[in-house]
Amino acid sequence: MRGLPTGAQTHTKEHPTVIIGVPKEIKQDEYHVAITPAGVRERTSAGHIVHVEQGAGEGSSIPDAEYVRTGAKILPDPDEVWGAADMVLKVKEPVQPEYHRMSLRKDQVLFTYLHLAASRECTDALVAAGNVAIAYETVRLPDNSLPLLTPMSEVAGRMAPLVASHHLMRAGGGRGTLVCGVPGVEAAKIVILGAGVSGMAAATLAVGLHASVYILDKNLERLRQVDHHFRGALETIASSTHAIEEQCADADIVIGAVLVTTIFTGNASGYVAVAVAVLLLGLPFAFLTGDDPLPRLRGRRAPAAPIG
Numbered sequence: 001m002r003g004l005p006t007g008a009q010t011h012t013k014e015h016p017t018v019i020i021g022v023p024k025e026i027k028q029d030e031y032h033v034a035i036t037p038a039g040v041r042e043r044t045s046a047g048h049i050v051h052v053e054q055g056a057g058e059g060s061s062i063p064d065a066e067y068v069r070t071g072a073k074i075l076p077d078p079d080e081v082w083g084a085a086d087m088v089l090k091v092k093e094p095v096q097p098e099y100h101r102m103s104l105r106k107d108q109v110l111f112t113y114l115h116l117a118a119s120r121e122c123t124d125a126l127v128a129a130g131n132v133a134i135a136y137e138t139v140r141l142p143d144n145s146l147p148l149l150t151p152m153s154e155v156a157g158r159m160a161p162l163v164a165s166h167h168l169m170r171a172g173g174g175r176g177t178l179v180c181g182v183p184g185v186e187a188a189k190i191v192i193l194g195a196g197v198s199g200m201a202a203a204t205l206a207v208g209l210h211a212s213v214y215i216l217d218k219n220l221e222r223l224r225q226v227d228h229h230f231r232g233a234l235e236t237i238a239s240s241t242h243a244i245e246e247q248c249a250d251a252d253i254v255i256g257a258v259l260v261t262t263i264f265t266g267n268a269s270g271y272v273a274v275a276v277a278v279l280l281l282g283l284p285f286a287f288l289t290g291d292d293p294l295p296r297l298r299g300r301r302a303p304a305a306p307i308g
């Protein structure tokens, strides 16, 4: 890598042109692309070079011509995209057919979501490749916030009530409950564990769906903010093993939106109790956490609906 520039640049020794390669995502069911035509324009107008693999934007309805219009060059061969790039921009972690491409350039930066805890295979491939890999989900601003994880939490959080509502209906394999109820029939009860970024996003949709919403968090100050934000449209509950069990017992949907690392270094038994209760009661469980700690339990009575 010849050094990453900061801000608008001309080609100087200190701020050299960077060749950015954007391959098509090949992980199963992944339809995103790592750059939009607007993003291409920002980079090319700053003097950088952007190579986009042919058809990379198809899954997101972005034709190659849009990229060309904003200054990208379309390359048909993924090996060429990876091989020429100072920096490879992706969405998901590399999968097996991409491993050999990671070692095409030792001086390359790979910038993507990696979620390495979920894949030993990918971790080993990255170590063997010896390039520089930066995981979006670990990038922090000086105020400690996670600017690249937050949008994914927002997306996953907003999707959770939609996906879970589908699975509550007969057509989705559920017991035939309409989440919003109808006059004379009560709405479904949605319990959200964790009032962080994804929990709040889930709550926004759940309230919008006219469900009966309960949100739990350990952090009382956070619950005060949630209460203020929703102005009585949902119930806030201090999280404890007892409260979680009690709330989940008659819930129609439970959405897990707690960082697993937090909960396992804290009170693991509470979490396991929830998941067991949810699965045995046969409830839709929209599992927001990236790493599912309960694979053995999943699918016994009610399969979890993983998001993302």
Ligand SMILES: NC(=O)c1ccc[n+]([C@@H]2O[C@H](COP(=O)([O-])OP(=O)(O)OC[C@H]3O[C@@H](n4cnc5c(N)ncnc54)[C@H](O)[C@@H]3O)[C@@H](O)[C@H]2O)c1
Residues within 6 Å of the ligand: 149, 150, 152, 153, 154, 156, 193, 194, 195, 196, 197, 198, 199, 216, 217, 218, 219, 222, 239, 240, 256, 257, 258, 259, 260, 262, 263, 266, 267, 270, 287, 288, 289, 290, 291, 307, 308
């Ligand atoms: N599947 C996906 O696509 C996807 C995308 C983004 C995030 N996630 C996952 O969603 C989870 C939440 O992410 P986030 O960005 O909202 O995190 P966050 O840190 O913003 O929120 C977590 C919240 O959980 C609360 N909490 C901690 N322990 C608790 C407990 N015992 N009971 C109740 N609440 C508790 C914290 O106080 C915090 O408010 C993470 O596991 C993350 O990996 C999944």
